Amino acid sequence: MPGYEPIAISTYEDLLEQEPELLHRISELPHGGQLFLMHPLQLFADVGADLPPQVQQEFTDRHGGDPGWSLEPYLALRDSALEQTSRVQVHGLFRRSA
Amino acid sequence: MNALAGCDLVWEISHSGLLKQLESTPMPLLGGRVLRTPFDLTVPGPGGTLAHLIVTSSEMDINGDDTVTLTFAFTRSTLIAAAAGQSLYPLDGVLTINVTVRLRTAPTSSAIVLDLPGSVVSLQLSPSSTERLRSAAHDLGLTPDALLAGLANAIATYVRSQPALEVPVPFLVAPDAEGTLQPQVRVRRLRLRCLGPAERTQQGIGLFGALFAGTEDAGDPTTRDHGSVPPGSDVLVGLSRRTFLTFVFYPSLAKNLAAKKGRQQPLPATEIPPPSGTAASITIQGVDVTQIEGMLGQGRLQINTNFHKSVPCAELSGEVVTYVSLALNGNTLVPTPTLGQVNTDTDLDFWCELAGAVVFGPNEVIIGNMVRDTVDGLVRDLVGAGIGSMLKLSLPAPVPGGGVNLDSVQIQPDIFALCAHLLIYRPPPPVPDVTLAFIRKTPIDPKTIPGVWTTQLWCKNEAKSYDYTETRQAQAHTYELQTTLVDLPITVQFSVRGGGGPWQPLTRDSVLGQPAVTIPALECRYPHPLAAGGSVVIRDVTLNYTFTGNQVTLYSQPGQGNFGIELRADVLDATSQPPAGVDPSPYVTLAFTGDQVVMGEVYKSDLRECGKRARAVSEHYAISQSVPRWKMAFTAAERDILDDWEVLTSMPDIGDDAARHFRTAHADVLDRVEAARQTADAELSTGLEVVVSPQLEQSIQALQAALQNARMRQ
Numbered sequence: 001m002p003g004y005e006p007i008a009i010s011t012y013e014d015l016l017e018q019e020p021e022l023l024h025r026i027s028e029l030p031h032g033g034q035l036f037l038m039h040p041l042q043l044f045a046d047v048g049a050d051l052p053p054q055v056q057q058e059f060t061d062r063h064g065g066d067p068g069w070s071l072e073p074y075l076a077l078r079d080s081a082l083e084q085t086s087r088v089q090v091h092g093l094f095r096r097s098a
Numbered sequence: 099m100n101a102l103a104g105c106d107l108v109w110e111i112s113h114s115g116l117l118k119q120l121e122s123t124p125m126p127l128l129g130g131r132v133l134r135t136p137f138d139l140t141v142p143g144p145g146g147t148l149a150h151l152i153v154t155s156s157e158m159d160i161n162g163d164d165t166v167t168l169t170f171a172f173t174r175s176t177l178i179a180a181a182a183g184q185s186l187y188p189l190d191g192v193l194t195i196n197v198t199v200r201l202r203t204a205p206t207s208s209a210i211v212l213d214l215p216g217s218v219v220s221l222q223l224s225p226s227s228t229e230r231l232r233s234a235a236h237d238l239g240l241t242p243d244a245l246l247a248g249l250a251n252a253i254a255t256y257v258r259s260q261p262a263l264e265v266p267v268p269f270l271v272a273p274d275a276e277g278t279l280q281p282q283v284r285v286r287r288l289r290l291r292c293l294g295p296a297e298r299t300q301q302g303i304g305l306f307g308a309l310f311a312g313t314e315d316a317g318d319p320t321t322r323d324h325g326s327v328p329p330g331s332d333v334l335v336g337l338s339r340r341t342f343l344t345f346v347f348y349p350s351l352a353k354n355l356a357a358k359k360g361r362q363q364p365l366p367a368t369e370i371p372p373p374s375g376t377a378a379s380i381t382i383q384g385v386d387v388t389q390i391e392g393m394l395g396q397g398r399l400q401i402n403t404n405f406h407k408s409v410p411c412a413e414l415s416g417e418v419v420t421y422v423s424l425a426l427n428g429n430t431l432v433p434t435p436t437l438g439q440v441n442t443d444t445d446l447d448f449w450c451e452l453a454g455a456v457v458f459g460p461n462e463v464i465i466g467n468m469v470r471d472t473v474d475g476l477v478r479d480l481v482g483a484g485i486g487s488m489l490k491l492s493l494p495a496p497v498p499g500g501g502v503n504l505d506s507v508q509i510q511p512d513i514f515a516l517c518a519h520l521l522i523y524r525p526p527p528p529v530p531d532v533t534l535a536f537i538r539k540t541p542i543d544p545k546t547i548p549g550v551w552t553t554q555l556w557c558k559n560e561a562k563s564y565d566y567t568e569t570r571q572a573q574a575h576t577y578e579l580q581t582t583l584v585d586l587p588i589t590v591q592f593s594v595r596g597g598g599g600p601w602q603p604l605t606r607d608s609v610l611g612q613p614a615v616t617i618p619a620l621e622c623r624y625p626h627p628l629a630a631g632g633s634v635v636i637r638d639v640t641l642n643y644t645f646t647g648n649q650v651t652l653y654s655q656p657g658q659g660n661f662g663i664e665l666r667a668d669v670l671d672a673t674s675q676p677p678a679g680v681d682p683s684p685y686v687t688l689a690f691t692g693d694q695v696v697m698g699e700v701y702k703s704d705l706r707e708c709g710k711r712a713r714a715v716s717e718h719y720a721i722s723q724s725v726p727r728w729k730m731a732f733t734a735a736e737r738d739i740l741d742d743w744e745v746l747t748s749m750p751d752i753g754d755d756a757a758r759h760f761r762t763a764h765a766d767v768l769d770r771v772e773a774a775r776q777t778a779d780a781e782l783s784t785g786l787e788v789v790v791s792p793q794l795e796q797s798i799q800a801l802q803a804a805l806q807n808a809r810m811r812q
Contacts, residue, residue, distance in 0.1 A: 034633070037627065037630060037633075038626065038627055038633055039626075039627070064552060064561070065550075065551075065552020065553075065561065065563060066549070066550050066551060066552050066563070067551065067552070067553070067627050067628060067629030067630070068549060068551040068553075068566070068625075068626055068627050068628025068629055068695075069549075069626060069627055070547070070549070070568055070624070070625075070626035070627075070693070072568070072570055072624055072626065072657060072659065072693045073624030073626050073632075073633045073635060073659060073693070074626075075657060076622060076624065076635045076637060076657055076658070076659055077633070077635045077637075079637075080635055080636065080637040080638075082618075082619055082636045082637055082638065083636070084634075084635065084636050085621075085634065085636060
């Protein structure tokens with residue numbers, strides 16, 4: 001995992017504003033899209049956006065509640081250099097209300 | 099002298115009957131196996147060695163000195179001296195065990211005891227085996243004589259350290275109580291006698307019982323020198339005349355006389371007509387029965403009955419002899435009474451007029467018919483019908499847990515005997531086998547992490563937050579290579595493979611640290627994210643391993659998730675060849691579970707509710723499906739889970755959602771399915787196929803419509 005310039009996030013709106021940069025950093029990771037699906041909060045932290053608890057909670061609430069995240073598979077995939085049978089590319093990180 | 103030897107009762111088991119017993123009773127002496135060859139046996143040898151004996155034949159003799167001799171011939175056997183790194187192979191010879199037979203009696207149970215702790219054991223090696231041991235003795239730090247004597251002593255010590263072998267017998271012994279035949283046989287004294295002529299078909303063990311006060315010392319079993327059980331039968335139960343009359347005939351009579359009088363309980367002895375005298379008489383069908391005497395005849399029972407009957411103008415009295423033959427119908431004795439000689443005295447008025455009509459004249463035909471009708475009905479009703487059932491009840495089952503099949507009835511003036519053969523399940527003899535046996539699975543450093551999952555179950559109207567627990571751990575799996583009837587010592591090479599890769603040997607000579615093997619590109623499963631039904635990661639998996647003898651233990655590491663690999667053992671026997679007649683390379687599939695989620699009760703309860711709907715549909719309509727053989731590796735409860743899974747995954751629309759939740763709830767079972775599927779065995783790839791009947795399809799469509807309507811109404 002490369003080192004990243006920290007991204008300051010204090011509110012959920014800050015997080016939304018940083019979507020392009022976060023998307024850019026995630027897309028450069030070998031399994032970024034899949035890691036995002038596995039544990040987005042950990043991925044934000046890994047790419048430099050360490051979210052405060054209230055932002056984490058708001059992110060979770062706005063996306064249907066905790067879907068059952070765990071670090072176990074996330075770390076296993078992050079540390080594996082092998083090609084995966086399932087590949088994911090993300091083009092947006094947040095649910096946008098119409 | 100008949101089989102009773104002057105005693106009240108004899109129970110005799112033949113050579114074949116005792117052999118059946120030993121062939122069906124697991125013995126600690128034989129490592130928990132029954133006496134059926136071939137079998138193998140490992141016993142401690144001299145100086146820390148192990149003697150592995152492959153017994154190819156066994157014989158048994160019952161001897162007249164109240165002993166039994168067991169003779170075991172062994173071949174292809176080995177003396178393993180692990181410390182010296184030597185194995186002396188092949189050895190062959192004969193092991194002889196002479197065991198004293200005695201009787202253990204108690205008020206609650208009795209048994210014939212083969213006294214192994216007091217046995218005399220001898221070992222006779224073939225000349226080539228003797229020479230092999232002599233020439234290798236020095237390498238083991240022993241003199242040739244010390245090695246040979248030590249081996250014989252070690253085997254004798256092993257045999258004598260075994261518990262006595264008991265063959266249960268259906269007798270209770272109570273010296274001060276009255277003897278009985280029902281409901282159990284209880285005697286005042288029981289004596290054992292081994293009947294041991296040279297001819298095995300005449301060998302047997304007899305138990306001689308005393309049932310009456312004063313008969314404890316009657317008879318002499320030592321006068322018996324050969325068995326009485328006829329060929330084809332295994333046991334014989336013999337009753338003396340007195341025993342038969344006391345415990346079979348008169349109880350039967352008392353019961354039937356009571357029934358004729360409409361009474362529930364058998365008549366007491368004081369109300370039963372005696373064999374002689376006129377102390378008691380009983381009136382049945384207008385006939386006064388004054389005496390009844392039962393006897394054992396030659397091949398049949400004999401019943402003498404004295405009677406008296408008053409008719410108008412006449413008095414009839416006399417004696418009738420009835421013979422009862424007993425035929426076997428399956429396990430039932432069917433009595434057939436035959437009227438024998440009738441002696442009648444008739445006192446009548448020569449001309450008797452009653453109400454103006456002549457009743458009697460000097461007409462013998464009329465008198466004879468009347469007498470015959472009277473006694474014939476009497477005997478049939480009173481005696482014949484009850485005897486069979488009483489005899490049936492009186493036959494003691496020779497062995498607990500087994501049955502008997504009656505073969506014949508023998509009736510002689512001094513003995514009534516039933517012969518039967520034993521119905522005992524005898525397990526088949528062992529066959530050569532090489533098995534990778536599961537020993538244990540141990541979690542290492544398990545960590546439990548609580549979690550909450552917000553989701554909407556497919557049969558629910560809204561999302562809920564469900565508690566769950568995630569357990570992360572490493573695991574140690576231990577397997578052992580076990581052999582049966584394989585020439586020892588064996589050489590074992592363990593290998594592993596996974597993800598379709600090649601077999602990788604597990605080496606025993608690691609240079610540094612704990613040996614390890616890496617299985618590349620293995621499919622590892624994780625239950626998270628729960629909403630996605632888990633994830634799959636292709637990764638290299640490194641397993642440490644250790645050996646203990648023929649055991650191997652494989653250790654997973656934290657974070658490796660759930661995965662399946664195969665473990666194989668390639669075996670060579672003492673001849674450095676793959677053992678004949680077996681698969682020399684057995685393999686097993688290991689499912690490592692390093693990451694598991696257990697959902698809370700609320701989730702499970704809600705899911706059960708959803709499952710009920712699916713099951714209702716499934717059970718209502720016929721589903722035809724093939725059941726792959728691999729499913730038999732799962733328990734019945736697990737197969738139910740798989741059946742549910744098949745139904746759910748066959749339902750379009752709701753199938754994906756239902757299946758995801760189902761996988762979360764039963765990840766352990768389904769992961770094992772996945773682990774099995776990863777193996778190269780084509781049989782496993784038949785997978786979870788289900789053929790949905792047209793009726794089920796219709797019902798699924800109806801269910802979907804109902805669900806859609808329900809959602810639209812919200």
